[in-house]
Amino acid sequence: MHYGTTVVDAVAQRERGLLADYALHSVDSAGRKHPEPTHPYRGPFQRDRDRIVHSTAYRRLSGKTQVFTRELGDFHRTRLTHTHEVASVSRTLARALRLNEDLVEALALMHDLGHPPFGHAGEDVLDECLAGAGGFSHNRQALRIVELIEQRYPEFPGLNLSLEVLAGQQSRAEKSRAKEKPLLEVQVVDAADSVAYDTHDVDDAVQLRLLTLADLDEVPLWREASARVRKRYANLEAGDFKRCVLHELIDWQISDLIECAERRIAEKGIQSVEAVRQNEPIIRPNDELFGKKAELEKFLYERVYRNPSVVASRRIAQDQLRAMFQGYLRRPELMPAGFLKRAETDGVPRSVCDYLAGMTDRYCQTEFQRLFAM
Numbered sequence: 601m602h603y604g605t606t607v608v609d610a611v612a613q614r615e616r617g618l619l620a621d622y623a624l625h626s627v628d629s630a631g632r633k634h635p636e637p638t639h640p641y642r643g644p645f646q647r648d649r650d651r652i653v654h655s656t657a658y659r660r661l662s663g664k665t666q667v668f669t670r671e672l673g674d675f676h677r678t679r680l681t682h683t684h685e686v687a688s689v690s691r692t693l694a695r696a697l698r699l700n701e702d703l704v705e706a707l708a709l710m711h712d713l714g715h716p717p718f719g720h721a722g723e724d725v726l727d728e729c730l731a732g733a734g735g736f737s738h739n740r741q742a743l744r745i746v747e748l749i750e751q752r753y754p755e756f757p758g759l760n761l762s763l764e765v766l767a768g769q770q771s772r773a774e775k776s777r778a779k780e781k782p783l784l785e786v787q788v789v790d791a792a793d794s795v796a797y798d799t800h801d802v803d804d805a806v807q808l809r810l811l812t813l814a815d816l817d818e819v820p821l822w823r824e825a826s827a828r829v830r831k832r833y834a835n836l837e838a839g840d841f842k843r844c845v846l847h848e849l850i851d852w853q854i855s856d857l858i859e860c861a862e863r864r865i866a867e868k869g870i871q872s873v874e875a876v877r878q879n880e881p882i883i884r885p886n887d888e889l890f891g892k893k894a895e896l897e898k899f900l901y902e903r904v905y906r907n908p909s910v911v912a913s914r915r916i917a918q919d920q921l922r923a924m925f926q927g928y929l930r931r932p933e934l935m936p937a938g939f940l941k942r943a944e945t946d947g948v949p950r951s952v953c954d955y956l957a958g959m960t961d962r963y964c965q966t967e968f969q970r971l972f973a974m
């Protein structure tokens with residue numbers, strides 16, 4: 601058993617053996633806003649990961665829409681299963697590139713914590729409700745949750761996560777404005793997010809019969825992956841074929857990210873976190889694959905995200921959310937005490953949005969029926 605500084609030494613020694621020089625080593629963490637004693641047997645980013653997993657906001661991801669609402673079926677991804685896929689891809693990339701897996705996992709598990717019910721449709725409504733009061737973005741909301749809204753410790757509000765985890769999420773929130781590049785651990789999670797949704801949205805859309813495999817032949821990325829699968833297997837039935845192409849798509853994207861990152865790291869002679877910060881982004885696909893992914897995303901946008909049945913379920917949810925915002929604005933006393941209290945400092949509109957954003961799809965619909973349905 602390690603105690604006090606011994607665990608710091610043990611983590612440092614383990615990471616020196618496993619991590620590259622350009623990875624963020626736990627011993628170099630800038631710490632937490634509210635200083636805390638070291639844990640007897642967990643490193644700092646391992647603790648961050650655990651705090652996120654035990655948070656209320658994290659549990660509620662299971663009841664939140666990724667793209668498709670629950671009325672459409674029970675096969676497709678929720679915000680939570682999407683998060684797990686992102687964490688899984690992120691860890692694969694992190695291990696291959698010898699990055700800090702604990703930090704990567706914490707970042708991946710928190711990356712979508714700020715999503716309101718009904719995915720981007722819900723986000724658009726809340727942003728419109730807060731127009732003129734700073735707006736609403738799920739990336740910024742994740743920071744509000746872990747710094748303010750979660751109440752789990754008597755000593756401080758929020759989860760008191762390591763500053764590197766907060767900075768990583770901050771860089772998601774203000775992508776284009778940052779002068780310095782984020783840590784590779786942060787870049788990995790961004791890339792993994794894209795690998796996950798580009799692949800699983802195709803899977804879900806086919807399962808929901810919004811797309812057929814023949815439709816997908818219009819998409820060069822799918823066509824190329826299909827050709828590779830056909831070369832490997834002669835006669836697959838449609839379900840097996842689809843799953844094989846999806847595996848191929850994930851492997852292709854991940855292998856490309858690893859190869860490109862290793863090449864860029866070698867070419868630029870990157871050997872420190874400082875060099876990572878001063879360089880071009882390292883974790884991104886090669887230009888050709890990037891272009892193919894963009895074509896797939898355009899196709900999904902036109903054929904899936906704007907599909908009439910998806911749009912219709914989205915519109916009902918948006919109308920409900922808008923009515924709830926107005927309803928709680930008129931009667932803030934309907935909110936739990938903590939949100940009512942925060943309204944005193946942050947204003948009623950912001951606090952109403954915090955409350956609404958925390959709801960699962962189902963709770964949101966139940967509360968709408970209970971309180972505001974005419």
Ligand code: MG
Pocket residue numbers: 682686711712793
């Ligand atoms: Mg995501």
